[in-house]
Structures are given as structure tokens and as C-alpha cells.
Amino acid sequence: MSKPTNTDDLHATTRGVLAGRRAEWTGTPDHPGAVVNPPVWRASTHIYPDMAALRAHPANQDGNFYYGRRGGPTQWALAEALTELEPGAAGTVLYPSGVAAIAGVLLTVLRPGDVLLMTDNAYEPSRAMGRGLLKDFGIETRWFDPTSPSSFEAGCCERTKAVLLESPGSLTMEVQDVPALAAAAKARAIVSILDNTWASALGFAALRHGVDITVMSLTKHVSGHSDCMMGSASAGADWYRKLRLRAQGLGNVVSPDDASLMLRGLRTMKLRLDAETASALAIAQWLESRPEVARVLCPMLPGSPGHDLWLRDFTAGCGLFSFVLKGGTSAARDALIDALDLFGIGYSWGGFESLATPVDPASIRTASAWPLAGMEPSDAFGIRLSIGLEHTADLIADLEQALAVWAANGEVA
Numbered sequence: 001m002s003k004p005t006n007t008d009d010l011h012a013t014t015r016g017v018l019a020g021r022r023a024e025w026t027g028t029p030d031h032p033g034a035v036v037n038p039p040v041w042r043a044s045t046h047i048y049p050d051m052a053a054l055r056a057h058p059a060n061q062d063g064n065f066y067y068g069r070r071g072g073p074t075q076w077a078l079a080e081a082l083t084e085l086e087p088g089a090a091g092t093v094l095y096p097s098g099v100a101a102i103a104g105v106l107l108t109v110l111r112p113g114d115v116l117l118m119t120d121n122a123y124e125p126s127r128a129m130g131r132g133l134l135k136d137f138g139i140e141t142r143w144f145d146p147t148s149p150s151s152f153e154a155g156c157c158e159r160t161k162a163v164l165l166e167s168p169g170s171l172t173m174e175v176q177d178v179p180a181l182a183a184a185a186k187a188r189a190i191v192s193i194l195d196n197t198w199a200s201a202l203g204f205a206a207l208r209h210g211v212d213i214t215v216m217s218l219t220k221h222v223s224g225h226s227d228c229m230m231g232s233a234s235a236g237a238d239w240y241r242k243l244r245l246r247a248q249g250l251g252n253v254v255s256p257d258d259a260s261l262m263l264r265g266l267r268t269m270k271l272r273l274d275a276e277t278a279s280a281l282a283i284a285q286w287l288e289s290r291p292e293v294a295r296v297l298c299p300m301l302p303g304s305p306g307h308d309l310w311l312r313d314f315t316a317g318c319g320l321f322s323f324v325l326k327g328g329t330s331a332a333r334d335a336l337i338d339a340l341d342l343f344g345i346g347y348s349w350g351g352f353e354s355l356a357t358p359v360d361p362a363s364i365r366t367a368s369a370w371p372l373a374g375m376e377p378s379d380a381f382g383i384r385l386s387i388g389l390e391h392t393a394d395l396i397a398d399l400e401q402a403l404a405v406w407a408a409n410g411e412v413a
Helices: 012-018 051-056 073-084 098-109 124-131 149-155 178-187 237-249 256-288 307-313 330-339 392-408
Strands: 091-095 115-119 140-144 160-166 191-195 213-217 231-235 293-297 320-325 355-359 382-386
Touching (some): 012 256, 073 231, 073 256, 091 237, 098 124, 098 160, 098 191, 098 213, 098 231, 115 124, 115 149, 124 140, 140 149, 149 178, 160 178, 256 320, 256 392, 320 330, 330 355, 330 382
Parallel strands (some): 115 160, 160 191, 191 213
Antiparallel strands (some): 091 231, 213 231, 320 382, 355 382
């Protein structure tokens, strides 16, 4: 859905409340049927009064009824709201999941024979796409060290057409110099794509930092309630038009019911992110002081790798970070996670509930080693935490008792 007005000067919290609430979708305040949120509009077929109306109706224009696969007011409202939150965006395309959004963008930008550069800390399904789907279409994927500009340069060639960035990485939390990498890509006529799910547009204005296309898994922060899945891609006018046409060609459409849930989550996203960020930072600081912990990987934490770049480029954070145990075994780590009472064990993040999962990135690294420099392989047992809306002190107490279980098994010297 294209962007109708400019609200960039408003605070992000205000934009999140106002965006995607056109009067033609909600009614006007003087009408007794007016509502706050756009209603769920379910339809596959739209009826025209006569043949003249059918022939006169734009077949593929944003915001005009044609067929259910082109969307309706609920989907249009969500897309418009996301566009309003992304400074510099002309429009946003919705996809059934975050992975579908990444695939849709890459299949729009790349052609057989092209080379894709992918950051080595990328989300595992993105890496799998490079090894599988893209390879099947004759597209070569090369990985580069997320913190090394020279590694990016070394991967470039005349066939390189796109670079996929992810900052911070969703497992190991490296922060990339996105403005510098986007500028280097632009100088080589390479399209820059950022998976911006960690920070969202509220924490990192991707297009304003030089990125061409920004992608989010709306399943995480926008939903906020772990009950629906969706993805999005926002871009300037040229790439938005191409993304939209390719998504239509692939038959992508999202449920209006899910779009309504996403709109509901969007209204409180800023407040949830602020609360989760404050809690995550306090927990990261507490973990940093623990003798059982070798390293805390949290870019919001002073002294943590990437903190200077985070401080320079980001305006907000989120509740996702990792930490690495000091020694131990995989079984001991499993016991620690099993001992947690308030942290669920499950994939995804960004919901109101806290989650914990093991982190083992060594086997999927290609261009940069894991563990990080200065860490022994025995110090590489990581845990990723997604901090939700539980009280910070309760989460710390839960982690403390789980670490005590770990220590009681002789895992701390």
C-alpha cells in the first residue's frame, strides 16, 4: 500500500497510534458507526454494479477493490501503517511470514547468474535459502564477515547484484556498519537489503541510513503476542513497485484476520519495546557480573561488541540478546534451560512472554569463526534470551536459581 501523507515529523509513538486509520476504513467521528481500528474485511470476490463499472475500475491500483488477492481495507491499513513508520518508504508489501518476505525480496532483485552477498550472522532460514532455493534458481550466495568491510569487498564481483544484511545478528548479535555497507553497495550498483526485525523501524530507520529495501518479520515485535505470522518489505517508489508486482505474481496474500491482529499489536509496539529493552539491559548487566558467564552478547550493553555502532545508529533496542556460559557441556546447558520456570523454551521472540533457547552457531558459520576471538571452544555454549513483559526482578531470580542448578553440577571451577 502506498504512502498517502507525510507524518515523519511526528514522534514514532504518535505515528504508531495514527497510522493506517483512514476515514474511509474506520468511518468519520460524526458518524455513529465510526470505529477506532479498521474492521476485519473478509472477501475474495468483489461485486460490480454493471459491466461499465467493472471495465472502468483500476485492475491493479493500491486501495481499489479488484479481487481478494489484491487485498482489502484491513490489509491496506496495515501496509499503510508500516509505511508511515518507515521514513523514506513509498510503500510496504505484506507476506505470509518473515521468511516469505526475504524470499520475495530476493526473487525480485536477483536473476539466474547473479551473486548474492549474505552476512555470515544471518538468520538460519536466510542461509538455507542461499544454499537451497537460490542455488536451484542459478543464483550464487557468498557469505562475508559481518564486522569486516574488507570481507564484504572481497566478495564483490561484476555479478554481485544484492547484499543481505542483518544487524544485530539474531543469534550472536554482531552490529554491522549498515550505513557504510549500504554506501559501498550503492557505489557498486548493488541493492542493499536489511533484515531489520531486531530493531524495527522504531529503533533503526533503515532507508534513511542508505538501505534500499528493509524487511521485517512482523511475527515478532509487531504481533507481540505470539499468535500470528507475517512479514513485510518496505522500500522507495521504484523497488516498492517491483516488490509488489513480484509478490502478486507469486500469489502472496495475507489473511485480513491476521492483518487485524498485527494492527492491534502495532499500536502498543513502542511501549512494549521500551519495557522489554529496559528489562533486557538490566538482565544483561546482571549476567555480566555472574561468575558462570563468560560473555554477554548484547549491543545495548556498554563495552559489549558493537555497542559504539549501536549507540551511533540506533534510537531504540529490544529484548533479544545472548550470553555464553563459562565452560560446561551441552547437557549442562540443557539442564540450566530446563530449570527455568518463567522462560518458555521455544523459537521466535518479541512476544510478551520470555523465551530461552540454546545457541550453537559454529556449524553454520562460513566466513567468520565462532566462537569469537579470545574464547575457547569450551566457552562456546550459548543461550539466547528473549525478554518479555514479566517483572525484571522475577526474571533475574529465575535465572539465578537456574545458574545455581548449573553450578551445583560442578560446571563452575
